[in-house]
Amino acid sequence: MLESSPSPVVQLTGAVSLLGRFPALAGADLAIDAGEIALLEGPNGAGKSTLLRLCAGLAPLNQGSGAVLGHDLSRRVARRALRREVGLLSHATALYDELTVEQNVVFWSKANGTIVADVEPAMQALGLAGRLRTVPVSGLSAGQRRRTSMAILVCRRPRLWLLDEPHAGLDAAGRDLIDDLIRRAVTAGATVMLASHEADRANDLATMHVSVVGGHTSVEGRSC
């Protein structure tokens, strides 16, 4: 169903997404093209996380219309297909505390259908291949957990990266690492949406700015 000109990776019109009874998103309009790095900025409670989850196919689309990676968000089957193609790094790290870093990465990689050969390089890149390999996740710092989740995401090779505060809890080296990974992914053809309070770093990365306030979005500006 693609038009002759490349269609946006993310296309939302008047999107309303409910958290229970609460309209976390109360009318979001957004168009993000392939290869963009879109920075979501806004106060807490504005709906950034819900927007990311909506684009992941996890949050419902209650009103309005939307399509991500060509999948129609109002159709359940399409949402399910969409989920396999995105990578979500949320506040929650989605790891099993009782298992080690390696066990977590291996489980999630298998569950995601990752190519086996990708696992080890990803762990190396995120600094998890050494001592941390056999440490149970419960014994990790927040930054280390984030790196583990990131390793899992990288292995997935998703076409759309959805990152919620990816820099939080990381030291400068860790943040550089994340930025590097993001840039490489975009070069390889992925699109990135990230929500971040880290103004400096995020501004360097971003090619477009999206302001999210009160469940609504407005595109502030594009760079590059």
Place this chain on the structure above:
Amino acid sequence: MLSDALLVARKDLLIEMRSKVLTTQLLPFGMIVLILFGFGLSPDRTVPTGVANESRPLLAQVAPGLFWLAVFFSALLAFSRAFAIEASDGNLDALRLTGLDPAGIFLGKAAAIALELFVLEIVLGAGSFLLYAPELNDPILLAVTVVSTTLAVALAGTLYAALASGMRVRDTLVPLLALPALSPVLLGASVATEAALFGPSSDGWMWAGLLGAFALLYTGAGILAFGRVLEES
């Protein structure tokens, strides 16, 4: 579907081995329940066996029911646990993002619970024999009963725990849903076990068949419905 199930089952069992909930909580709980039954029912009372003038201790006669009650109550802990693992920190979201077949997730989780329950039953079973000293008429029937009951309980429990998952009230809702639904299983298991221990076996086999039907019902229900139940948060 089956490979997904294996993956999930392995993961759940790995977690269980680390957290040792089975050994530190389920087993002691089950044992305590068994022992308390002994306090509740006088050990000196006897009942006639129906053969000539023989009688056997009341506790031995009711041992099957007591055993299964202890298993069922312990199982409730296992069900809650199976979803408590996933409830933490976005795991359910992450599971939805994988391509794992929901039916496979269901079977995998149920399989892990079934295995834990088997271990529990072996220990509690040994305990029951020691405490209540029943006889053993038909070991094969006993084995079949135990297997089919365990499967039925694990499958039904996993499904009901999923229905109530993500909720603070989960711990009270799961028993409310699962116990009434499993009451025929409890009934069947007790009667079949009684037959396996004291005879006649024919009664028992009919009940064992019902238990198998139950397990099949919940396998089918879970495979069909789990996808819907897992949807969204």
Place this chain on the structure above:
Amino acid sequence: MTTTEIPASTSSKLTRRLGFAALVSIVVFLAMALVISPPDVSQRDAVRLFYLHVPTATIAFYFAPAIIAVGSVMYLWKKSTFWDLAAGTAAELAVIFSAFTLVTGMLWGKPTWGLYWTWEPRLTATAVSFVLFVGYLAVRKLDLDPVIRSQRAAVLGLIAAANTLLVRYSVQIWKGIHQGTTISPMNMQISGLMWGTALIGFVSFTLVFAWLMIHRFRVAWLEHQLAEVGLDLAISERRAERDVAGAASTDVRLTGEGA
């Protein structure tokens, strides 16, 4: 923004006629059950409870669960609120009617068998079904996204219906002293005036059930409408947040939840 007219009550021509018919038949029924029909040979006056007990049992364990099952399937298929609410309403009535069945059964059991309760098939299955319905209602009240909640309830509704059948079947095999079916074309153990009374009992209770279903369903429907209106309101309030905050993304303290 839709402005829905809120009706003053949930009655209509249909329900008024239905209610009238129900009322009349109940009066006739009570007259026959309590006064006109004779005491049973063995049960004596206790049989009068039987007239109350059997219709409510039939409704509670056949009509209502059938509606729940059908409603659940239709909801899962068509996703229409109508079916979801139909199933929920039927479940509430099922709980009430089965509680009534249990109570009348127990009151009937005392003079007839000498016991309030025995562990025999129908009673036991009844008690289990009762709890299953209560569980179903509990799931309907879960604090979840309404669509998710309705889906889960529908799944549970189907499973509970299947389970109820299994419960009845299994407990049936297990020996019992409950009365065999006394009312069927083939096997009429009662006759004449008693049969007539029982028939009117069925009819009148079914009318009452229908009347209650319609009213309760309409109330549920109105509640649903109210929630929708509430949603529109919440969206416009959310919009107001944005206007207050202005275009720039300064850090404004908001009352919303979640990030």
